[in-house]
Amino acid sequence: MALIEEFERTGSWLFRWRSYLPFVFLPLIVTAVLRYPVIELHPNLHFIWSIISLGVSLVGLKVRCHTVGHAADGTSGRNTKTQAAEILNTTGFYSIVRHPLYLGNFLIVLGIVLHSAAPWLVVVYLMAFALYYERIMFTEEAFLRRKFGREFTDWSNRTPAFVPRLRQWKSAELPLDIPKVIRAESAAVAVIALTFPALEFAMHEAQQGNVAIETSWYILLGSGILLYIIARVMKRQLRRWLKYERILCEAAK
Structure with a gap:
């Protein structure tokens, strides 16, 4: 099998299971x-570092929410079995x-x-993410x-794959769909x-013998x-509404 076919075949398999990579690192x-040394020695430094690390994750969440909220229907979804894109x-x-979306996952x-x-865990994560994604x-x-x-070739030629080129920013054409963001x-x-x-909880219990945070x-x-x-x-109500709408359409026929 040619490498291009092998890459696409394994990529399809990884695409299906892409949501489970974080659990491998758990x-x-x-x-x-459990070996975190800062709580007892430098509690203030621990708190500052916690805010920084949480901020990185929240930036990733912001990227995902903006992307999903402004994306056209039929794109940027959580489908796992097959690729789907109605428009580019x-x-x-x-x-x-x-x-x-993968940039958001990464962050x-x-x-x-x-x-x-x-530091060793950060290095392992960077290597695993690169190989996986x-x-x-x-x-x-x-x-x-x-x-x-x-259309894809022209867009890909001017747009980097993973490291954003901020000077190219172009406002989203579609308005933000907040209910869609909440559901997704x-x-x-x-x-x-x-x-x-x-x-x-784990840090404090392991090093201080309590779970007070x-x-x-x-x-x-x-x-x-x-x-x-x-x-x-919201998801449950949406499913009910879609089912009700489908029944009405069938009755109208």
Whole structure:
């Protein structure tokens, strides 16, 4: 099998399971966190570093929310079985980087990894992400090239694959769809809202013998859970509405 075919085949398989990469790192993150040396020695430095690492993850969430919220229907979804793109998005974050959703994923998990303050874990994550997502991006671009031809080629020639070229920013053509963002990104919010407080619990329990953490982490945890519940309710109501609409259409026939 030619390399180009091998890349596309393995990329398709990785595309299907792309959401599970962070879980592979969970044991490594826990190991790094339990050896975290800063809480007892420099608690103020620990708090500052926690805010920085959380900020990195929130930037990644912002990238994903903006991308999904301004993307055309039938694109930038969470489909896992097959590639899907009704049109080629070229504005908003797509004007400065070809894979903004993966950039958002990268930053969200990078913030969690940085929270451990373990340089070795950051290096392992960077290498694993590059190997994992390179094939996925290759497969997606092969699909887009076949479907959109010259339009994709022109866009890809001026737009970097992963490192944004900020001076090329072009405002999104479509307005922000907030309900769509809430429904689509509730899982990402839940990951951030659950993971950071959980790591804080683990750090304090392992090194101080208690789970008393700053109030801000409880606020983050509660806010994330609330938003996730709201998103689940919205998804359920949307499914009911679509089912009702389908019944009405069939009855009209």
